[in-house]
Amino acid sequence: MSFSGKYQMESHDNFESFMEAVGLPDELIQEGKDIKSISEIEETGDHFKVTVTTGTKILTNSFTIGQETELESPTGEKVNSVVMREGNKLTAILNGIEYVTELTDANTLVNTMTLSGMSYKRTSKRM
Secondary structure: OOOOOOEEEEEEEOOHHHHHHHOHHHHOOOOOOHOOOOEEEEOOOOOEEEEEEEEEEEEEEEEOOOOOEEEEEEOOEEEEOOOOEOOOOOEEEEEEEEEEEEEOOOOOEEEEEEEOEEEEEEEEEEO
């Protein structure tokens, strides 16, 4: 399955406590907790461009599977990481946070971030 497409967040679990744990300022947590973010993914072979729009904040990361690249974390830090792909799952580790993006079916994208056993899960549907 191709990741390419636009997805709108339908639900999320544990947003506030997870974002607090990773050091996101309280005002950004309060701003972001009720916004239905939109993720746009462009997949061309092993190259990906991922743009996540949350209100007025736009986060864009481009990467090639298996190659080290600089990625921006949700806290705005730039971190070098390698994104790997296993079937319909993309994984990376940034600052000790494990990121997993999985296409669970043709229209459902699930993002999970895990840090020290605490997870945040966001489920989005293809638009």
